[in-house]
Amino acid sequence: MMDYATFKNGPACRVFAGLGGEWAGILERSLSFNELRHAVVQRNDEARGCFATAVRTYAGVASQGEHSLLLAVCAMVDFGHLADKLSEPHVTWQNIVRGCDAQTRAAIAACIEASP
Numbered sequence: 001m002m003d004y005a006t007f008k009n010g011p012a013c014r015v016f017a018g019l020g021g022e023w024a025g026i027l028e029r030s031l032s033f034n035e036l037r038h039a040v041v042q043r044n045d046e047a048r049g050c051f052a053t054a055v056r057t058y059a060g061v062a063s064q065g066e067h068s069l070l071l072a073v074c075a076m077v078d079f080g081h082l083a084d085k086l087s088e089p090h091v092t093w094q095n096i097v098r099g100c101d102a103q104t105r106a107a108i109a110a111c112i113e114a115s116p
């Protein structure tokens with residue numbers, strides 16, 4: 001499995017930057033997948049759905065590989081319901097690695113393995 005340091009400095013860095021706002025900082029400050037999950041859920045609760053809003057916005061402009069990783073990140077941080085909803089028009093879960101390089105595929109696998 002990809003370790004957290006590699007994950008946060010690889011393709012996940014682009015995805016969290018694409019979410020805008022403080023999301024890239026939350027990724028950077030977190031030291032593990034569990035810590036990232038907790039930080040995302042806590043921030044989303046504080047700002048009443050800000051993670052879900054950022055994900056929906058970014059999903060509309062993300063590349064195919066970034067979109068797949070974004071949905072895997074959603075599943076990993078306990079927003080699987082959002083990943084399911086956003087995957088419908090793109091059939092993402094059926095084609096999860098299409099358009100992804102090896103590092104992005106490894107990041108997707110790390111998210112899935114770290115999912116609750």
